[in-house]
Amino acid sequence: MQKNLRRYIRLLGIIVFGIILWRIDLRSLVNILRNARLEYLAGGLLLVLVILAIKSLRWRYLMHLQGINFSYWDTFLMFSAGIFWGVLTPARVGELSKALYLTKRGYSLGKASVSVVYDRLIDIFVLLLIGYGSMLAFLSVIERKTTYLIIILGLLAGIVIGLFLHPGSRERLRRLLFQILMPKTGHVKLKLNIDEFFESLKDYKLRHMTYPFALTALSRSVYFSITFLFAKSLSIPISFFYNVVCVSFSTFMALLPISVAGLGTRDATLILLFSLVGLSKERAVGFAATILLMSVAAGTIGFFAWLKKPYA
Numbered sequence: 001m002q003k004n005l006r007r008y009i010r011l012l013g014i015i016v017f018g019i020i021l022w023r024i025d026l027r028s029l030v031n032i033l034r035n036a037r038l039e040y041l042a043g044g045l046l047l048v049l050v051i052l053a054i055k056s057l058r059w060r061y062l063m064h065l066q067g068i069n070f071s072y073w074d075t076f077l078m079f080s081a082g083i084f085w086g087v088l089t090p091a092r093v094g095e096l097s098k099a100l101y102l103t104k105r106g107y108s109l110g111k112a113s114v115s116v117v118y119d120r121l122i123d124i125f126v127l128l129l130i131g132y133g134s135m136l137a138f139l140s141v142i143e144r145k146t147t148y149l150i151i152i153l154g155l156l157a158g159i160v161i162g163l164f165l166h167p168g169s170r171e172r173l174r175r176l177l178f179q180i181l182m183p184k185t186g187h188v189k190l191k192l193n194i195d196e197f198f199e200s201l202k203d204y205k206l207r208h209m210t211y212p213f214a215l216t217a218l219s220r221s222v223y224f225s226i227t228f229l230f231a232k233s234l235s236i237p238i239s240f241f242y243n244v245v246c247v248s249f250s251t252f253m254a255l256l257p258i259s260v261a262g263l264g265t266r267d268a269t270l271i272l273l274f275s276l277v278g279l280s281k282e283r284a285v286g287f288a289a290t291i292l293l294m295s296v297a298a299g300t301i302g303f304f305a306w307l308k309k310p311y312a
Contacts, residue, residue, distance in 0.1 A: 013259020020267050024281045032234055032286040040233035041290065044226040048297045051226075052080055054219040058122075058212045059098070062115040065208055068102060077309040082116075084302025087295050090257040095120065100311045118204065119212075124255070126216040127248055130224075223247070230290035236283050246273045247291070261295050262288075 056076040063070065070078070078101045085094030095116070102112030227247045228240050238246070250269040254262025270284040 013256075013262070013264035016259075016264035016268055018264075020264065020271070020281070020285060024285060028280070028282040029285055032282055033289065035235070036290075037233045037235075040229045041293075044229040044233070044290075045294065045297050047222055047226050047229075048294055048301065050222050051219050052076065052083065052298065052301060054215055054222070055079060055119075055123075058215040058219070059115060059119050061212055061215075062118055062204075063102075065204060066111065066115060068105075068107065068111075068115070074309065077305040080298075080302040080305035081309060081311075082302070084299050084306050087261055087299035087302070090260055092255060093257070097311070101309075104311060114204075122209075122212055122216050124252070126213060126220055127251060130217070130220055130244060130248060226294060227287075227291060230294075231287060234283065234286050234290065236279065236287060238277065238279070242277065246270055246287075249273065250288070250291075261292060263292070266291065 053076065056072065056079040059079050060070065060072060060075040063075075078098055081101075082095045082098035085097045086092035088094055096113070099109060099112040099116045102115075103109055224240070224244050224247060228243045231238055231243055246269075250266045250273070251262070253269045254266040256265055259265050267285050267288040270288050271281050274280070274284040274287075
């Protein structure tokens with residue numbers, strides 16, 4: 001019963017996408033995509049490699065703090081392969097598979113997962129933080145209820161990172177995980193991995209976070225530049241900063257585990273935000289399609305990286 005429920009939940013995004021396609025003018029959407037300026041589109045897709053390069057550098061640094069060292073090229077291949085699996089899975093959870101490379105080197109799953117989890121949390125937190133900064137310029141446009149919801153989500157992301165950084169909070173989280181995950185009879189391997197995970201968190205101090213946060217801000221700047229190029233390609237009249245607002249919130253919504261690659265959830269969010277500035281649903285869906293194309297491009301690079309360096 002629970003397995004069937006999870007399967008149906010994952011279909012929600014696809015169902016939403018189907019409803020959106022049914023309610024928009026498909027001929028208008030096709031015309032928007034057909035008239036796309038290819039030079040902007042190609043330029044944006046080339047910059048996907050820059051994002052992967054920067055994020056690989058960040059993950060390599062986080063691993064180095066744990067005493068785990070790989071060459072930059074190996075790190076790039078492992079990170080890109082994780083992106084490939086992330087594109088194929090709901091909420092991009094497949095990106096966590098990067099930890100398998102570390103377990104292959106002999107590290108426990110608990111220790112191997114720390115840098116991967118931190119890498120993901122920093123990405124989400126900076127995404128929301130940049131979204132808030134841009135949103136301040138559009139408070140008169142964005143509805144107050146939407147603003148409050150996004151602020152609450154951002155605070156939750158900040159609290160999670162803070163809990164991981166604070167020693168006392170880490171210990172309480174460890175005990176809570178034991179109570180939730182450990183069966184009454186005890187599971188030695190699970191306990192060891194949880195212990196190793198929280199023990200490895202001690203390798204990360206607040207003073208270590210400046211560099212990865214700076215790299216994340218840089219990669220996000222490149223990401224927003226790509227989406228702005230896509231907007232220019234489709235002749236969508238939005239400013240760079242409103243582009244940041246739209247992409248930040250739609251990317252966050254695409255992380256919800258109810259779809260694959262953000263299909264449906266991203267489109268619905270962009271339709272809402274575009275409507276606030278008088279832009280059509282068809283333009284929103286077209287813009288979402290170009291962002292999906294970027295994910296496909298990153299996933300394709302990741303696929304070849306995985307072929308070059310598979311887990312086993």
